[in-house]
Amino acid sequence: MAGSATTTEFRWKPPPQPQPPTQQHQNISDSDSDSGSDSDNNHQQNRHNDLSNSIFKAYLDCHSSSSPSSLDLSKIQSFLASSSSGAVSCLICLERIKRTDPTWSCTSSCFAVFHLFCIQNWARQCLDVHAALAVTRPSTETEPVWNCPKCRSSYLKSKIPSRYLCYCGKEEDPPADNPWILPHSCGEVCERGLSNNCGHRCLLLCHPGPCASCPKLVKSKCFCGGVEDVRRCGHKLFSCGEVCDKVLDCEIHSCREICHDGECPPCRERAVYRCCCGKVEEEKDCCERVFRCEGSCESKLNCGKHVCERGCHGGECGLCPYQGKRSCPCGKKFYQGLSCDVAAPLCGGTCDKVLGCGYHRCPERCHRGACLETCRIVVTKSCRCGGTKKQVPCRQDVVCERKCQRMRDCGKHPCRRRCCDGQCPPCSEICGKKLKCRNHKCQSPCHRGECAPCPIMVSISCACGQTHFEVPCGTENNQRPPRCRKLCNITPLCRHGQIQKPHKCHYGACPPCRLPCDEEYPCGHKCKLRCHGPRPPPNREFILKPTKKMLNVHVESTPGSPCPRCPELVWRPCVGHHLAAERMMVCSDKTQFACDNLCGNPLPCGNHYCSFTCHPLEIKSSSSDKRSESCEKCELRCQKERSPKCQHPCPRRCHPEDCPPCKTLVKRSCHCGAMVHAFECIEYNTLSEQEQSKARSCRGPCHRKLPNCTHLCPEICHPGQCPSPEKCGKKVVVRCKCLTLKKEWLCKDVQAAHRATGSDPKDVQKNHFGVGLLPCDSNCKSKQQMAESVLQQRNVKEIEEKEEPSGKNATKRRKRRERGQDIKETSRLQKLTVAAKKVVMVVMLIAVLVAVSYYGYKGILWLSDWMNEVEEQRQKSRRYPRI
Secondary structure (H helix, E strand, C coil), X not given: CCXXXXXXXXXXXXXXXXXXXXXXXXXXXXXXXXXXXXXXXXXXXXXXXXXXXXXXXXXXXXXXXXXXXXXXXXXXXXXXXXXXXXXXXXXXXXXXXXXXXXXXXXXXXXXXXXXXXXXXXXXHHHHHHHHHHHHHCCXXXXXXXXXXXXXXXXXXXXXXXXXXXXXXXXXXXXXXXXXXXXXXXXXXXXXXXXXXXXXXXXXCECCCCCCCCCCCEEEEECCCCCCEEEEEHHXXXXXXXXXXXXXXXXXXXXXXXXXXXXXXXXXXXXXXXXXXXXXXXXXXXXXXXXXXXXXXXXXXCCCCCCECCCECCCCCCCCCCCXXXXXXXXXXXXXXXXXXXXXXXXXXXXXXXXXXXXXXXXXXXXXXXXXXXXXXXXXXXXXXXXXXXXXXXXCCCCCCCCECCCECCCCCCECCCECCCCCCCCCCCECCCECCXXXXXXXXXXXXXXXXXXXXXXXXXXXXXXXXXXXXXXXXXXXXXXXXXXXCCCCCCCXXXXXXXXXXXXXXXXXXXXXXXXXXXXXXXXXXXXXXCCECCXXXXXXXXXXXXXXXXXXXXXXXXXXXXXXXXXXXXXXXXXCCCXXXXXXXXXXXXXXXXXXXXXXXXXXXXXXXXXXXXXXXXXXXXCECCCCCCCCCECCCCCCCCCCCCCCCECCCCCXXXXXXXXXEECCCCCCEEEEEHHHHHCCCHHHHHHHHCCCCECCCECCCCCCECCCECCCCCCCCHHHCCCEEEXXXXXXXXXEEEEHHHHHHHHHHCCCCCCCXXXXXXXXXXXXXXXXXXXXXXXXXXXXXXXXXXXXXXHCCCCHHHHHHHHHHHHHHHHHHHHHHHHHHHHHHHHHHHHHHHHHHHHHHXXXXXXXXXXXXXXXXXXXXXXXXXXXXXXX
C-alpha cells in the first residue's frame, strides 16, 4: 500500500432534528453514543477550548509579541480536532479508539494512533512473514523489521510496543478519568526533541502529532551573510532580500541574484573568449569560457613527420608516439631504432591477446588492428538452472526451456520463469483482496499475511467544504457532519442576486426569491409578476452511506418560467418590407402577412428584378437593404466577353461580377512531335509567342531525322527546320566497292564525298551509304584471286567424289564417305534448326514490341479523348445546371 494517504470527501444526510455540533468536534467522553443535550454540547465546547488554551499556552508565552505560524500548528490542530471529537479510529480494526483503550502512535512521520493490541498483532504477523521469506530467500538484513500500517516506516523487532505510554512517552498508563486532559495524554510539557536538532525541546503539553517548529529566539545570519537578525529557531534561515554579491567560481564577477539558499548559480556574464588552441573566438558565458573548437590541432610533432591528432587543446602537443622502443602488434618482439614513419613489422607468431570474453586468447598470427570482437571458441556451458549442458560458442549464453515450479514469496503463485537460477523474483500479481474498510481493494503485490489497512482518509465536511475533519476510510458511517456557520456560497441565478438577503451554509435548495420580477421585454415593457427566474441546483442531501448512482447524478438548475406575453399594440411591416404596408398588431403576436405589391427586389445577377408578389425576405444586416436570394433565379446564360479573349464561352449563368478565368485544357504538340502538352486556356493565351514556343518545347533531343542522312537532329527540340543538316558530326563506316577495306569518317565528309561523285546524299540507300568511296588496293586483288582458287579446288573435289571407284576398296571408301556425309548433314540440320529458332524468337519479340507500342499509343489517344469528353460534360453541366 502507498505510504501517503489520499483524502476523499463525503457529505452526509443528517437524521431528523440533528443536534448542532460545536466547533467541528463531538463528545470526548467514554460513551460512543451520538445523542446528547444542548447543555452537554456547551460543556464539551468549553472543555475543548480549555484544552486548546492549556496546550498552546506555553508555546504562546515564549514570545508574547508574535503568534505562531499557522503552518507549524496545522497538523497538531487537526490531530487535536479529531481526538477531541472522538473521531479517532484504529486503521487495523476500524473500531473507534476510546479514552480507556491502550494505544500506540507512530513516531516517524504519520503519527497515526492504533490500539496497542492491534499493533502488537500486526508487528508479529509482519515478522512471521519475514521469517517465512527468509527460509526460501536469504535476507541481507541483520535483524527483521516490521512496518507502520499507514506510512510504512520500518521498526526493529525490539521496537514492538509492550507498554501503554502517553504521546510524549514519559508516563505509563496515562489517566483516562480526568476530563481536563486530552485522552491518552499525561498533561505535562512534551519536552520531545525538535525535528531540526537545534538542541531545544517542545514546549507544548503532551499532544498527538508532530511537534511545532522551535519558538526560541536566536541570532542568525541570512543566506549571503550580510544581515544578522533575531529570529525564531525554527525559521532562522532567511533571505535579506538584497543582492548576494558573493564571488563566483570564476573569481572575477560576483553573484547578482537575490540572497538565496545553496550555492550561487554559474556566472552568466557574456564576453569574447578564445578556445584552448587560440584559433577561434566566440562570445560565451563566463562559466563556459574554457572551451574547445571543432578543429584539429594539426601542429607538427618533434619528429617533423607526423601531425598532432589531438583536437583543440592547450599547452604543448607532446612527443611523437611512434618514436623510441617499439614492438610488433602483439607485443612479443621489440624493435629499437625504427623510424617513426616506418610501421613495426609483424613477428609471425601467434597473437595470443585476451579476447573480449576474458577467458580465451586470439588464435591468429600477429596482425594489425583489433582482434575478433566475439569469441568463437566452442565450449561446454550449462544453463542458469543447471538442467542443460550444451556445446556452444563462448560468446553465446545457454538458456533452456524448463519452467521453474518453485512457489514465489507470496506462497500462492509459482515462478513459471524459464531457466530460473533459483532467485525467483517477487510475485508481480496484484493482491486484489477487499480491505477492512469494504470500500477499496488491496493494490499491493501478492503477499503473505493480512493486507495493510486502507490508507485513505475520508474528509467529512459541510456543504461549502470549509468546515471538515478527517476520519479513516471505513469509519465514516458512524460520524456526523459538522455544522457550518459560514454564509451560503451558491450564487442566485435570478436577476435579484445582489439584493437578496444572505443566508447560512445549508444542504438542499436555497429559499425562493420573493421580489417582483421587473424583467424587461424586448419591446421595452416590464413584467409585474413575482420573481419566477431560474433557481440554482440544490446541494446534495445527507445520506448515511453514499451510493455510486447518487454520486454520479448530475443535478441541474431549475429553469424559471417565462414571462407572460406582452399585450401592447405595435406597427408591423409586411414580409416584403414594403413602404406604407404596415398593420397594427399585438406585440407578442409574431404572425406575418403579405401585401399585394410586387417584390421588386434586384436579382443576384444585378441585371433583373424579381417579378413575384410580396414574399418573405431575410434581411442580411440592419444597416443595408440587401436581402437574401429568396427571389426567382435568373436562368439566362452569361454573354460577357472573356478577358483575355478565347473561343470557350463562360459556363456560368448571368452574374454581375467578372467571368472566372477559362480553365479548359488546350492540347499542343511539341516542335519535334515527340509528346503532346496540355495547357489551361487562360495560362496559354496570356503567354507571348516566344513564351508559347518555349512552353511547347519538350526540352529533350529533337526526334526528327536529318534530310541528307539517317541520323537524328543533335539539337534540343526546336521550332522550324533543323539547322545545318549538312554538318552532321556522327561517325559513318566507309568501305570500298568490294567491301574489303573500311574506315570511319564523319557524316559531313561522307556527304561531301557523295556530292563529289555526282550523287545526291538524299538518294543514296541506307545500306549503300558510304560504300565505294574508298579505292581498292593490291590486297583486294590478292583476296579475289585466293577466293577464285578456293572455288576451283572445291569444284575439282566435287568432280572426284562423283566418280565411282572400283573394287572392295571403293566400297569401303564409299561407306566412309557416306557416313561422313550423313554426319555433316545432321550437323548442318542442327545448325539450321538453331538459327531458325533464333530468327523466330527475334521475330516474335519484334512483333510483341510493335503490338505494345501500337496499343499503348491507341490507349493514350483513347484516354485523352475520354478526358476531353468528361471536361465537355462538366462544362455542359455548368452551363445548364439542373432546376
